[in-house]
Structures are given as C-alpha cells and as structure tokens.
Amino acid sequence: MVSPRRRSLGWWWLLLLLLLAFAGWRGWLAWQTRQADARAQIVGAEQRMALLEESLEALRRDQRSQAQRQQQADATNRVLRDELLGIGQRAALLEDNVSKLADPDRHGAQALRVDEVEMLLTAAAQRLDLASDLDGARRSYALAAGLLNGIDDPAYLSLRQTLAQERTALDAVGADPRNVAAVRLEAFAATLHALPERTAAVAPESRPWWQRAFGRIVDVRPTQGAVIVEPADRAAGLAAMQLEFTLARAALERRDADAYRAALARVDAWLTRLWPDSAERRARREKLRALKALPLTLRLPVLGSSLQQLRALRGAR
Template sequence: MAMSPEQPSAPRRSRIALWLVLLLLLALGGYAGWHQWRAREQAVVNSTQQQVDALSERLNAMRTEQRAQARRLQQADSLNRVLRDELDGITQRAALLETSVERLADPDRHGAQALRLDETEMLLTIGSQRLQIAGDLDGARRAYALAAGVLDGIDDPAYLSLRQTLLQERTALDALGADPRVRAIAQLDAYTQTVTAPAGREERARDERAPWWQRAFGNLLQVQPTDRAVAVQAADRAAALAGLQLEISLARAAAERRDTAGYRDALRRADTWLQRLAPDSAARTQQRAQLQALAALPLSLSVPTLGSTLQQLRQLRAR
C-alpha cells in the first residue's frame, strides 16, 4: 500500500500565513516610511534652496547698494576736491585783496599816487609792446606821451629821475622820425614810377625813331651782338618788365612785414630784370645804384633805450 506525503497541519499553515501577512505589512510600512522620508527630505531641500535663493538675492541687493555707495563716495570726494580748490582760490584772492588794501593803506604810499603809478606802468607797457610787436611808432609815441602826463601828476621827488629817463626815451622815439618801413615803401614806390613807366615810353619812342625798313622788317630779322643779355623783342621786354614789377611788388610785401632778407632778395632779383630791360649806360647804372640804396634801407625800428623807463619804474615800486 503506497504512502502519501505528510500534509501540514492547519496550525502550521496559519502560522505561515501570519508570517506572510506580517512581512507584507512590514514591507508596506517600510515603503510608506521611506516615501514619507523622501517627501520630508525633498521639502527640506526645497526649503534650503529657497533660503539660498533668498540669500543670493539679498547678497546681490547688498552688492548693488555697495556699488551705489561707492559711486556716492566718489562723487562726494570729487565735490570735496572742487570745494577745496575753490576755497584755496578764495583764500588766495583774499590774500591779494588784503595785500592791495595794505598797500593802499600804507602812509608812505597814497592811494591816488599808487593808481597813477599803475596807470603809468600800464601805458609804458602798451607803448613798448606796440613798438616791438606791431611796429606802431605813432601809437608808441602817444602811449609814452600819456604816461608822461600821468607821471607829471605825481609830486613825489623820488620819481624825478624817472621823469628824466622817460624824457630821454621820448626824445629817442621822436628822433626816429618816420617809420623806416614806411620810408622804405615810399621810396620803393617812387622808384617804381621812375623805372617801369619810362621803360614803356622809351620803347615806344625807339620804335617811332626807327627807320622805315626796321619798322617794316624788324619782326622778321634783327641783328644784335651774341653776348648781349638785353631783351630786344617786344615780348621779351614785356616779360622782363612784368618780372621787374613782380619783384618790386614782392619787395614791398616783404617790407610790410619787416622781412629784411626777403626784401633784399626781391630787390636783387629786380636788379637782374633791370639789366634785361636796358643796355649798359649811365642811366642804368644810376637806376641800379638807386636799387642798391633801397636794398640797404633798414626796415626795423632800433631804440636802444626802449623799456628803460618801465624797468626803472618797476624797480622803484619794488623798493
């Protein structure tokens, strides 16, 4: 008779089922706990991230405010420097005003006398500058005359030598006569009228005095020495005359600006054109001598004593 396997008893099956249920409950509880722990951990992470973001925003705001504060500090520093410079300027002006008041209040220097000395110094400065910079001789004379009139109103005997120096300087200015530049230009204009105008008249007169065959065939054939540099043809003479007039105009312009080198170079070139206009003769020699005399004329003013009165006045006021 065959034997069947032993069947588990009912209590044992119930225990196994109970254990299975317990294991299932434990698994469910562990999963629930793990899910809850993950949710809590995620909430903590989110909260931490929010705090970090908030701190970053606050840090950015603080940096922006710091930069704004730095800009305001720079502006305040710049303003302080400007105010300091203005304060230094005001202090300097106050010191100058105080010095001026002390000078005017000095019993040894009357206020009216100080003003007259200031006016005299200004007029002397204007006169010397007009003569040195602009070459205005008449303007310098008028300025020195006004300075002499102002200086005569000071009755202090300490300035007697200053009046004598001013008188010597005015005498030197009056001794100059006309401005050398004006004199040179006038003589140059007169020379131009005596040289260029007769050249055309001589050419026309020579053409009228020429014989009929020379007037008829002069443009076709003309005999002259080969070593002669004088222009004979009408076109050559016109070109030479135009060159002479141009160089004289250049010399006049150089005289206007007191350019001695340019003035003499232009007259030297004008002498070359003059030799082309006429053959060697006593008249041409005289014209060339006049041209050389014009080139030797001075263009600048020379006053050795210029500025001596101004220098002496400044020395007296310094003492």
C-alpha cells in the first residue's frame, strides 16, 4: 500500500512535467513566430529591393530619354542657327543688290548688261581653257560685244576697243592648233605604207668587181642601222610604231607637248628601222620634224584682257 507522501510526490512530478511540456510548447510557438517574422521581413526586404531596382531602372530610362531629347534639341538648335545664318546672309546679299540697283550712279538696266557681259566673257575664257572651243568662244565674244554696244556710258569705250582687238586676234587664229596637228598626224600615218621596203637595185656594171663576182653567193649588209627584213620582226615593229602613234594622239588630246614630241621621236626611230634610206623616207622624216614643231595650245597674249579690264573697271567704280 502506497503511502500518502509518495503519492503527493508523484503528483508534484506530474505537475512539473506538465509545466515543462507547456513551457516547451510555448517556447516552440515563440520560436516559430520569430522564424515566420524573420522570413516575412526577408521577403519584404526582397520586395522592397525589387521595387527599388525597378525605380532605379525607370529613372535610368528617363535619364536616357532626357539625354536623347536634349541631343535632338541641340541638333535642332544647330540646324536652326545655321538656317538663321543663311537667311541673314541671303538678306545681306539681297540688301546689297537692292542698294546697288537703287544707286542713282548705277542704272539697273546697265548693271544687268554689264553682269551679262562679264558672264559671257567668263564663259568664253572657260570654253577656251577647258575645251578649246574656238567657235563657242567666238559666239560668246560676239554676244558680249553686242551687249556692250548697248551701254551708252563713255567709261566703257576703252573696254569696247579692247574687246574688238581680242575678237580680231581670236578670228585670226583660224582652226585649233590641236586639231590641225591631229589632222596632219593622221595624214602622215596614212602615207607610211607607200614607203619602199627595199632600196633601188644597183646596176650590175656599177658594182665593184668583188660584188659582181660574189654577189650571188654572199650578201653583205651593214650591221649598224640595219633595216628589219624578217616578216615577224617587221610585224612587231609596225605594231610598236602604231602604238607610238596612239600615244601621240592621246598626248594631243591632253595637249601634252612633251609626251607628244617624245612619241614622235620614237616613231622616227622606227622609221629608220623599218624602211631603208631613200628620198621618200627622208621626206617623211622632214614631215615628222615639222609635226613635232607644231604648237598644241593657243598663244594669244590678248586673250582675257577684256575680262580683266571689265573687272578692274567695276572694282574702281
């Protein structure tokens, strides 16, 4: 039979175990609560970080768009500034032209005529310099003279005389020297095929006795300045000479006198190699030397004097 004292101790131990169990359960609940709060704080921090990153990215996009709009605005401002400068320059030119036309000492119709005369003289000079167009230059000079005759200002009297002298000198030129040289070169090239390929036969009685004796056995030819007789070599030489003619024509088109004369010198060398010495060959070489001496450009000291005098007169007035 259990004593009352042991029974009371058992109850006390049971109560203590219950208290310990309750305390452990409460501690576990508190730990779970703290863990849930910590996880919630972490999740909230991550969400706030994500929101901050989105905000920063949005700010960066706004900054980039603002920079692009600023660049576009700067470019637009530059374009507008250039347009304003251009408008200002055009306005200044218009004002200058209006002031010149409104000048009582400068009649508007006369100023326009003088401008046309200067334009025609400039066009004539460019035709001569760039294309050697003598006919076009003469027409431009004729039109300029007609306009200049319609100006009744006595200050342009000397200019009319200078223009008449320049027209006379230009009419005296005749044809373009380059065209004259080209025609004569073509005619010279066309006559080369008529040259004799062999020297005239010498009468047997006029030969020395050793040539009459051994002429049918031995053919003696000088080695220096020998003429090409082999058909293949002659064909190659003729082709080379035609190439030199082509180079001379190209030099004529460029008005390159040095290259033109050098090509004709090489043609002369081929003449001595392809055809033997004869009166016809000497005549062709004389014509070739005359061709080399031909001028290729216009040599008129008075050309351009009217334009210079007109510009000097306008600048002085």
